[in-house]
Amino acid sequence: MQQWLGYLELILDGAVLTVQLTVLGCALALFMAFVAGLARMSKFRILRILATTYIEFFRGTSIFVQLFWAYFVLPLAGIPVSPFIAGVLALGLNVGAYGAEVVRGAVQSIDKGQKEAGLALNLTPWQRMRHIILPQAVVVMLPTFGNNAIELLKGTAVVSLISLADMTFQSQVVRAQTGSTAMPFLTILVLYFAIAMVISTTVRTLEKRLSDGLDVTK
């Protein structure tokens, strides 16, 4: 029993890393989603091209390849990255590309009359975006963002490929050391599920708070 507790601790250490990757990856993904999503609708062509290139590239190539590039190729280009940073970069940039399309779709789904009312009140394009469109669009984005965050959580497992000791990696270690498959894998199953529940509950609470007065069914 004592021994099992020791192994459990090992897996929990991995869980901490998984949570860190998820949180930082989500932060980067969120940032990229807004930057690229808004740039994609910019009136400046160059911004649109940059954003589209980013989105298509990261959606069109696999996260494995992106991770290997971040970890093995960036250092060759003289940019040293730790495995952790490489993991956050790959996860955040990858999920951010999907998020950018969510941002764009949500912004475009807001009734045209809202933008026109803002213009008639002589608000600048940025003021309209910031005070009128985005607060309503965020409510539309949230459910999909929640799904994206859970996808990102699941994606963290790939970092074990560059020998980061995340939850999945640690469970492999425990399995190799104990010869037991059920215990480590059952443990991470429960843990992944628990983290995912935390994400979806948080998102749902946010959604409720932000959608006051909005017709979200529309």
Added chain:
Amino acid sequence: MAQPIIDIQSITKRFGDLTVLDNLSFQVQPGEKLALIGPSGSGKTTILRILMTLETLTSGHILIEGEQLWHMEKGGELVDADEAHLHKMREKIGMVFQHFNLFPHKTVLENITLAPRLTLGVPAREAEQRAMELLDMVGLADKKDDKPASLSGGQKQRVAIARALALEPKIMLFDEVTSALDPELVDEVLSVMRQLGEETDMTMLLVTHEMGFARDFADRVLFFDHGHIIESGPPEQIFTNPEEERTQSFLRKVLSAGKRKAEKQAAVL
């Protein structure tokens, strides 16, 4: 006559192959209440949207208080207006929409204070005070903390009027502001407009299908069809003694349709 506040000089508007406004010209005097009437699709909304800079011009010029709206001078030549010029010109113009377009995520009070705070830089306290005065005027002071979703259509439209007034425009555009309302809510909005007409010297352009209101509110009525002005004059003349055959047949149609509607309502009640 004084300088017109709005001077529309041979404007044309096309959507693709469709010519909506065809070499149209008219003027509006300061303080004038002008009603635009005409069949559906005749271009009434388009005129207001061009004045509000929501829609571009295909050709022609518009002067607001003698200043070009859609153009500006650059090196002695008239060029298309840039965003900064449009921003400056928009200060003089406000608009109320058929479907209210209130901001659903903001309270009634915030709907009204948002633009003065952002565009005019009015401090929050002052903007709120002014907003409360406007809410008093439209009879909705007690709704200040409500979200638009909890208001009736008539209340929404009164808030929308207050919101537009908060920027103190010289010209207000009203596009069928009562046509999305249940019949019993129309009067509360019209009475706010009537009050505005009496208590301010604002120039008001309204597109309306409420012929009764146009008749006793407007100083002048323009009848449009196919992007042309068919007839223009004081309401008594247009409504009781129209010269043009097209005006006559239009009025016959809307008046009998209005009567049928009224009868139907009476039958229901």
